[in-house]
Amino acid sequence: MNGKGKMKITCGTDIIEIERIQKSIEKLGEKFLQTIFTEDEIAYCEARKAQKYQHYAARFAAKEAAFKALSGNLKGGMNWQLFEVKKEKDGKPKLAIKCNVKDLENVDISISHCKQYATANVVATWKESAQFFDSHAHYNDEKFDEDRETVIQQIHNENITKMVCIGYDIESSQFAVKIADQYDFIYATVGISPNDIDNLQIAEIDKIRALAKNNKVVAIGEIGLDYYWNKENKKSQQEFFVKQIELADELDLPIVIHCRDAVMDTLEILKHRINPKKRGIFHCCMLNKELIKEAVKLGFYISFSGNITFKNAKAKEAIEEVPLDKILIETDSPYLTPEPLRGQRNDSQNVKLVAEKIAEIKGLKVEEIAKISYENAERIYQIQNKIYKEPRFKKIKQQK
Numbered sequence: 001m002n003g004k005g006k007m008k009i010t011c012g013t014d015i016i017e018i019e020r021i022q023k024s025i026e027k028l029g030e031k032f033l034q035t036i037f038t039e040d041e042i043a044y045c046e047a048r049k050a051q052k053y054q055h056y057a058a059r060f061a062a063k064e065a066a067f068k069a070l071s072g073n074l075k076g077g078m079n080w081q082l083f084e085v086k087k088e089k090d091g092k093p094k095l096a097i098k099c100n101v102k103d104l105e106n107v108d109i110s111i112s113h114c115k116q117y118a119t120a121n122v123v124a125t126w127k128e129s130a131q132f133f134d135s136h137a138h139y140n141d142e143k144f145d146e147d148r149e150t151v152i153q154q155i156h157n158e159n160i161t162k163m164v165c166i167g168y169d170i171e172s173s174q175f176a177v178k179i180a181d182q183y184d185f186i187y188a189t190v191g192i193s194p195n196d197i198d199n200l201q202i203a204e205i206d207k208i209r210a211l212a213k214n215n216k217v218v219a220i221g222e223i224g225l226d227y228y229w230n231k232e233n234k235k236s237q238q239e240f241f242v243k244q245i246e247l248a249d250e251l252d253l254p255i256v257i258h259c260r261d262a263v264m265d266t267l268e269i270l271k272h273r274i275n276p277k278k279r280g281i282f283h284c285c286m287l288n289k290e291l292i293k294e295a296v297k298l299g300f301y302i303s304f305s306g307n308i309t310f311k312n313a314k315a316k317e318a319i320e321e322v323p324l325d326k327i328l329i330e331t332d333s334p335y336l337t338p339e340p341l342r343g344q345r346n347d348s349q350n351v352k353l354v355a356e357k358i359a360e361i362k363g364l365k366v367e368e369i370a371k372i373s374y375e376n377a378e379r380i381y382q383i384q385n386k387i388y389k390e391p392r393f394k395k396i397k398q399q400k
C-alpha cells in the first residue's frame with residue numbers, strides 16, 4: 001500500500017420476481033409506474049406489449065442493483081428516478097445516472113429475464129484517488145470526546161488511510177494505544193512531552209516502556225524541549241528527553257520531537273545521542289531554515305503542519321530546505337487548523353491543505369506529495385510491511 005489508491009470496484013446484483021412487479025402495476029397503476037420509472041422507460045416497456053412486465057422487472061432490478069453498487073458515494077437515500085435504463089443502438093443496456101456521483105469513473109450494467117425472474121448486475125469503477133498519511137494527530141484529546149468515532153469514520157472515508165495518534169503524557173499515551181487497537185489504519189506513539197512533566201518522577205517512564213510493547217506503537221513521542229511554555233524546569237525537561245531517547249533506542253523505535261524555542265539544546269542533545277543511527281521526526285516543524293538544515297543533516301524527517309499555510313509564515317524557504325524523501329505531512333489535530341479554516345477544530349482531512357501548500361512550493365502535484373509523504377511516513381514509522389486491512393469501526397470508550 002502506498003500513497004496511490006488502488007482502483008476500487010463495487011458491484012450490485014438484484015433478482016426480481018416478475019409476478020411481484022406485475023401485481024404492483026395492476027394494483028397501483030400509473031402512480032406506481034411514475035414513482036419507479038422514467039417516462040422513457042415506461043414508453044419503452046409499454047411498447048414491448050406482452051413482454052412488458054419482464055422489461056419493467058429488469059429495470060426495477062437494475063435500479064436496486066445500481067443503488068447497491070453506488071450507495072457509498074450517493075448523497076441522500078434511494079431515489080428511483082436517479083437511474084434510467086437506456087437501450088443503446090448496439091442493443092446493450094446502459095445506465096444513465098441523473099446526479100453527480102463522486103469519484104465514479106465508469107458504470108457497466110447487464111440485465112436479463114426469464115419467465116419468472118429478472119436479474120440485473122451493476123459494476124462501478126471508481127477513479128484512482130490520492131491517499132494521505134496524517135503523521136501526527138491527537139484523537140486522544142478531549143476535544144474529540146463528543147464525536148470521536150464519527151470523525152474517525154469521516155476521515156477514513158476522505159482517503160486518510162493511515163494516521164498516527166500521538167501521546168503526550170501517560171494517560172493520553174494509554175488512550176492513543178487504545179484507539180490504535182480499535183482501528184486498523186491508526187497507529188500510536190507513547191511518550192511524555194516537556195509540557196507534561198510537572199509532578200512526574202523520572203521512574204514513571206517505566207509506564208511508557210510498558211505501553212510501547214504494544215505492536216501498534218510506532219514511536220516514542222512526543223518528547224523534547226519547550227522553553228516557550230516552561231523556562232523554569234529546563235534541567236528536568238532535558239532529563240525526561242534524554243531518558244526517553246534512551247528508551248527509544250532500547251526498543252528500536254524512532255522518536256517524535258516537540259521543540260519550541262529550544263533549538264540549540266535540542267540539537268545538542270540529539271548530536272550526542274547514545275545511538276546515532278536512531279532517527280525520528282521533527283513534528284510541526286518551526287519554520288526555521290537553520291534548524292531544518294541541522295535536523296536533516298542528522299537524518300531526521302521534517303513534518304509540516306497547518307502553520308505553513310498561515311500568513312507571514314516563512315513556509316517557502318523552510319519547505320525548500322527539506323529534501324523530498326524527508327517530508328511528512330500532519331495536522332496536529334485538533335490544533336493548528338490550516339488556512340482558510342483557521343479557528344475551527346482541526347481534523348485529519350485538512351492534511352490535504354498542508355499537502356497542497358507543499359506541492360505549490362515544490363512545483364509538484366498534490367497527488368505526488370501525498371504519495372511521497374505517505375511512503376516517507378511508512379518508512380520512518382517502520383510500518384510499510386504491515387498489511388493494510390479494512391478498518392473495523394468498533395465502539396471506543398475513554399477510561400478516565
Ligand SMILES: [Zn+2]
Nearest residue numbers: 136166222332
Ligand atoms: Zn502534537
